Amino acid sequence: MKRILIIEDDTGLAKTLAMALEADGYSVVSAADGRRGLDMALEERPDLIALDMVLPSLGGLEVCRKLREAKVSAPVIMMSGQKKEEVDKVLGLELGADDYLLKPFGPREFVARVRAVLRRSRPGPVELEEVAFGDVAVNFKTRTAAKGKKPIHLTAKEFELLQFLASREGEVITRTSILNEVWGYERFPTTRTVDTFIHTLRTKVENDPARPRHLLTVPWSGYKFER
Numbered sequence: 001m002k003r004i005l006i007i008e009d010d011t012g013l014a015k016t017l018a019m020a021l022e023a024d025g026y027s028v029v030s031a032a033d034g035r036r037g038l039d040m041a042l043e044e045r046p047d048l049i050a051l052d053m054v055l056p057s058l059g060g061l062e063v064c065r066k067l068r069e070a071k072v073s074a075p076v077i078m079m080s081g082q083k084k085e086e087v088d089k090v091l092g093l094e095l096g097a098d099d100y101l102l103k104p105f106g107p108r109e110f111v112a113r114v115r116a117v118l119r120r121s122r123p124g125p126v127e128l129e130e131v132a133f134g135d136v137a138v139n140f141k142t143r144t145a146a147k148g149k150k151p152i153h154l155t156a157k158e159f160e161l162l163q164f165l166a167s168r169e170g171e172v173i174t175r176t177s178i179l180n181e182v183w184g185y186e187r188f189p190t191t192r193t194v195d196t197f198i199h200t201l202r203t204k205v206e207n208d209p210a211r212p213r214h215l216l217t218v219p220w221s222g223y224k225f226e227r
Contacts, residue, residue: 005074020108029046051063073098145205157182161178176185
């Protein structure tokens with residue numbers, strides 16, 4: 001479980017953001033002033049820090065600078081309600097922030113941004129270039145696919161979905177994880193979107209889509225790929 005540190009003196013906002021993160025499966029700790037937030041970041045080493053620009057005792061930019069001086073590598077999302085947002089953005093990113101949110105923003109956007117920053121900051125697996133299963137052969141590099149000797153037309157998103165599942169062969173992947181990795185935070189589809197795409201993909205690659213052998217449903221959990 002990823003741990004997020006929220007450093008925000010607006011306790012109402014901090015609570016709202018914490019509740020949204022916890023509902024999405026994150027662990028959350030909070031601090032209401034810059035000095036305490038800095039201490040918690042150094043002690044607890046969270047996976048991500050959401051940092052307000054204007055804070056009591058120690059400003060957000062100074063906190064960010066001290067974190068980077070202390071070699072804290074956790075990604076930082078700066079938050080600000082100031083009007084000179086472009087100047088603040090440059091300053092924040094130059095000091096080592098990874099992203100920037102201008103207030104007001106909704107909890108849904110915030111959680112999506114947290115997901116995206118965490119995804120960008122972690123080392124990615126070696127990208128799978130091709131896969132063969134049953135009588136299907138797929139080349140993700142050239143975006144070509146065939147079943148037997150007959151070409152299959154897959155959409156860009158279907159290629160991405162199949163590549164993601166095949167690269168984690170045998171692993172049960174939740175619908176939420178699939179949404180986060182394949183669709184990202186730019187759009188907000190529902191988990192039904194995953195079901196629809198899996199259904200369509202099965203009709204293209206499975207011999208019997210009603211009894212799939214490769215794109216398997218794991219009841220109450222999600223999906224997994226088997227050769």
